[in-house]
Amino acid sequence: MRIFILFLLGLWGVSLHAQIPANTIGANPFGLKWQQINTDKVQVIFPEGNDIRAQRVANVAHYLWDHNNASIGDKMKKVTILLQNQTVVPNGFVTVGPFRSEFYLTPTPFNMATDWLDQLAIHEFRHVKQFGNSRRGLTSLARSIFGSWAWGGFTATALPRWFFEGDATVQETALTLSGRGRQPAFTMEQRALILDGIDYGYEKAAAGSLKDFVPNWYSLGYYMVGYGRTRFGEELWSGVVNDAVRYKGLFFPLSKSLKKRTGLGTREFYQAMRQDLESKWKSGAPGARALEESPIVNRFRKKTVVNYTNPRWLDDADLVVEKRGYDQLPMYYRLRPDGVEQKLTNSGVLLSAPESTLSQGNGRLVWAEYGFDLRRSNQTYSVIRTYDISTGSKRQLTSQSKYFSPAITERGDRIVAVEVTPNGTCSLVVIDPAGGEVIRQIPNPDVYFFQFPRWTSDGSAIVVIGQRNERQALYRIDPATGRMEAITPATPRQLNHPEVRGDNVYFAAGYTGVNQIYTVPLGGGAIRQITEDPIGAFQPAVSPNGRMLAYSAFRTNGFDILKEELDESTWRTVDVNAPEDRLPTYAEELARQEGGTIVPTVPDEKFPVRKFNKTSGLINVHSWLPQLDPPEVGASILSDNKFGTLSIDAGAYYNLNEEEWTFSSNLRYAELFPIITLGYSYQNRAARLINYRAESDSIVRFASYVEEWTENKLTAGVELPFNFSKGNAVHRLDLIARFDRFHVNPQGNVDNPDRGIDTLINVGPNNTPRFRDLYLEPLAETDLNAIDLRLRWRLFRRQAVQHLTPHWGIVTDTRYRATVGNDLFSGFNFVTRGDIYLPAFFPSHGFYLNAGYQKLDRLDNYRFSNFFIYPRGYGAIGADDIVRLSANYTLPLAYPDLAIGPLAFVKRIKLNGFIDYGQLNFENDIFSYGAELRFDVRFLRLLEVDFGVRYSYLRDAPYAPNGNQHQFDFLLISITE
Known part of the structure; x- marks a missing residue:
């Protein structure tokens, strides 16, 4: 038991769950004014002007505090919820360090019928309950002793990530009319695998793959949790969680508890779930057919997952499509009927397929992509970009905007887009495609959330999906008056991507268990189903002559573009209000267990609203981390305010061998544009120094020795982080300046023969004055001041999943440190490095060059820490000037996708060959050659680990460690969740 607890103490330090991101500070704009609702159950902090949304969140949290607890447990904990209204990224999370939740308020354009805020509150508050009910047994003990990070680490070690997200997805499904478990766009991934007869096994399903499509842990978790509840009862998982966080069964406690309660371990439970779904989905239910080969337009052979989406007709023959994959960033192609692909242009960061949109009018492509603020990570934008196919010119039409799903008229004279403002209002805006100015804002008095607007063929009206009151429908809007007319009945089913051709609207919808393409007259009437796709059809596009339909369809190797003739005789009329004939997904049984949708049931209590003081809770100690790394032991204390502006750490470490203490503390305050840093450290230092002294008129004493000293250092500095990222380019610049004041106390090893070399040099009679510039005082107890200036610049192209390095890019890091104001004791260090990334022979390969240079003076009687990267295999080499050049070629x-039991799942094996060159003092050359064999592994079902081994052959034996020209090193590159 003691060994196990020590193992856990080491593991939780790096095994923070996906729900626990790194604490980013200073993410919000400085000028926002904040308010709060603070009750005995929840604290909601929100920007001024968002009272209605804050009241709704508080009411949902209060309702869920008292209801729907049987399936998880009734151990509750008050949480702080921050409403973030400046970002356009639809997301949310709960973290424990410190314990809080953040809601990103801008909805996804591919939204369900349930209001985004309701769905988000239900999902994220389930995570709050999960963490609340994890405070039991060993996990509770770890939290009491070590604080929040131990709480999160022990919880994440006990409960796999698929349970966290699957259980929350189950709740959003059971407690609304349109949670993800009810959506064909969500269920199609697992269904495609089953209809294709693909069974990856539990280890791959839980770990994911860099080669094959594997549904994420939301999907896996929904079906694992849903199957368990429908097969073994509503309270199964509350019992499993209770056992697991207590670590009953020690290793893999969730699997042990499942085995005890169901007779099935995790792997067997997964297979039982798959067999259950297979029996449901292959028994004649809607869409439960074998996956047949259909003629597809894209003929390029897929070697990995590749998605072809967003088909747009250029004429009656050619299409423009969006193409992206595990080995390719998003790119727009001209796709001919024979499958020939012609590259047009690339996009920036897009929503994932099939959520993104593309519009074409008069030879111009229009889409929306993410834009970034210069400083604040929570300040993001959705900007409109255009591309002229005839001229090849691309431009950004808007900046610092929040426009979604833009669509251009067929004549190319106007663009319509959805605008979502920071205070939550949603409207349609008409934009001039020449200059990007807003021509008209269409009123929305009934407060609909609009999705996927499209112009009618003549540009006189707009067709859009409107969502309100857990219902979605198609509407026709007069852009001049804002008058809305319903085209289809409102339904909880998801509608998406309408397309207007002539007097008909074509659209995709999840009316049954499979997303299909439908059509309806522009003035309303009978809804007819066009496609019979076995998995899911999306994004319809009708040719200009009205004869051909193109659409994207999901497959297990990615979306394809399918094309078929429009033949009305094959269409069937559907009644969207008929009794449901839907694919079984556990949703109805889960809703029965939980009591169904709570959206109309949640009270509308008006809680008091008060100003939130951003300085409140500024010091918030939440964790302390032990360090057990003999001979050094110690601990650090962590403080982060929930508002995310101040982070503090302080630590004390004791070296058992040297019987010496080291202390350090650091403070980062990021409310203002510059990040202000303060620090203190007391540490033991050592460096090899050189000293010359005149012993007589002809004798010079030379000493090369290892000096040891203690150092008390106070630091103050500023950091200026700039984010110039745009499109596919990641572009960041960091300017850092620090001032250090430190007291040094050396041991005086210049006269210690055991610490180095001490010799006399005869320079000839009366010649010692000629060497006066070499005579420096040995380091003595004194106070020193120093400056530390650093510039980091990164400009590189984003990477696809299988890219090992960027296809192009430059990364530089330059740092200058020097003492100032002391003529007797001095030192300096200048170091710079740069990486250049270039295309390789294949997209997944990488070729890059490194260069580095360090300048110092070995006669300095104070030495700064050495951060130079030497040629691989060699240790630190004494030189005033050292240059390093390196060439690397890396490939998978x-x-x-090999499972080594539950211990490890090997995803990728990769090789890097290198040649390193170094030059010492512009005279002596050294070389090393070798290779690095590395592995990307999911370790213990918890951690993503990149590790490996390196072999280096050192050409120059005199500089090799211990003269050994053959060097082997273990590499641990990264550990993430």
Whole structure:
């Protein structure tokens, strides 16, 4: 038991769950004014002007505090919820360090019928309950002793990530009319695997793959949790969680508890779930057919997952499509009927397929992509970009905007887009495609959330999906008056991507268990189903002559573009209000267990609203981390305010061998544009120094020795982080300046023969004055001041999943440190490095060059820490000037997707060959050659680990460690969740 607890103490330090991101500070704009609702159950902090949304969140939290607890447990904990209204990224999370939740308020354009805020509150508050009910047994003990990070680490070690997200997805499904478990766009991924007869096994399903499509842990978790509840009862998982966080069964406690309660371990439970779904989905239910080969337009052979989406007709023959994959960033192609692909242009950061949109009018492509603020990570934008196919010119039409799903008229004279403002209002805006100015804002008095607007063929009206009161419908809007007319009945089913051709609207909808393409007259009337796709059809596009339909369809190797003739005789009329004939997904049984949708049931209590003081809770100690790394032991204390502006750490460490203490503390305050840093450290230092002294008129004493000293250092500095990222380019610049004041106390090893070399040099009679510039005082107890200036610049192209390095890019890091104001004791260090990334022979390969240079003076009687990266295999080499050049070629050897029991899942094996060159003092050359064999592994079902081994052959034996020209090193590159 003691060994196990020590193992856990080491593991939770790096195994923070996906729900626990790194604490980013200073993410919000400085000028926002904040308010709060603070009750005995929840604190909601929100920007001024968002009272209605804050009241709704508080009411949902209060309702869920008292209801729907049987399936998880009734151990509750008050939480702080921050409403973030400046970002356009639809998301939310709960973290424990410190314990809080953040809601990103801008909805996804591919929204369900339930209001985004309701769905988000239900989902995220389930995470709050999960963490609340994890405070039991060993996890509770760890939290009491070590604080929040131990709480999160022990919880994440006990409960796999698929349970966290699957259980929350189950709740959003059971407690609304349109949670993800009810949506064909969500269920199609697992269904495609089953209809294709693909069974990856539990280890791959839980770990994911860099080669094959594997549904994420939301999907896996929904079906695992849903199957358990429908097969073994509503309270199964509350019992499993209770056992797991207490660590009953020690290793893999969730699997042990499942085995005890169901007779099935995790792997067997997964297979039982798949068999259950297979029996449901292959028994004649809607869409439960074998996956047949259909003629597809894209003929390029897929070697990995590749998505072809967003088909747009250029004429009656050619299409423009969006193409992206595990080995390719998003790119727009001209796709001919024979499958020939012609590259047009690339996009920036898009929503994932099939959520993104593309519009074409008069030879101009229009889409929306993410834009970024210069400083604040929570300040993001959705900007409109255009591309002229005839001229090849691309431009950004808007900046610092929040426009979604833009669509251009067929004549190319106007663009319509959805605008979502920070205070939550949603409207349609008409934009001039020449200059990007807003021509008209269409009123929305009934407060609909609009999705996927499109112009009618003549540009006289707009067709859009309107969502309100857990219902969605198609509407026709007069852009001049804002008058809305319903085209289809309102339904909880998801509608998406309408397309207007002539007097008909074509659209995709999840009326049954499979997303299909439908059509309806522009003035309303009978809804007819066009496609009979076995998995899911999306994004319809009708040719200009009205004869051909193109659409994207999901497959297990990615979306394809399918094309078929429009033949009305094959269409069937559907009644969207008929009794449901839907694919079984556990949703109805889960809703029965939980009591169904709570959206109309949640009270509308008016809680008091008060100003929130951003300085309140500024010091918030939430964790302390032990360090057990003999001979050094110690601990650090962590403080982060929930508002995310101040982070403090302080630590004390004791070296058992040297019987010496080291202390350090750091403070980062990021409310203002510059990040202000303060620090203190007391540490033991050592460096090899050189000293010359005149012993007589002809004798010079030379000493090369290892000096040891203690150092008390106070630091103050500023950091200026700039984010110039745009399109596919990641572009960041960091300017850092620090001032250090430190007291040094050396041991005086210049006269210690055991600490180095001490010799006399005869320079000839009366010649010692000629060497006066070499005579420096040995380091003595004194106070020193120093400056530390640093510039980091990164400009590189984003990477696809299988890219090992960027296809192009430059990364530089330059740092200058020097003492100031002391003529007797001085030192300086200048170091710079740069990486250049270039295309390789294949997209997944990488070729990059490194260069580095360090300048110092070995005669300095104070030495700064050495951060130079020497040629691989060699240790630190004494030189005033050292240059390093390196060439690297890296490639994947295999994607084995190999499970080594529950211990490890090997995703990728990769090889890097290198040649390193170094030059010492512009005179002596050194070389090393070698290779690095690395592995990307999911370790213990918890951690993503990149590790490997390196072999280096050192050409120059005199500089090799211990003269050994063959060097082997273990590499641990990264550990993430």
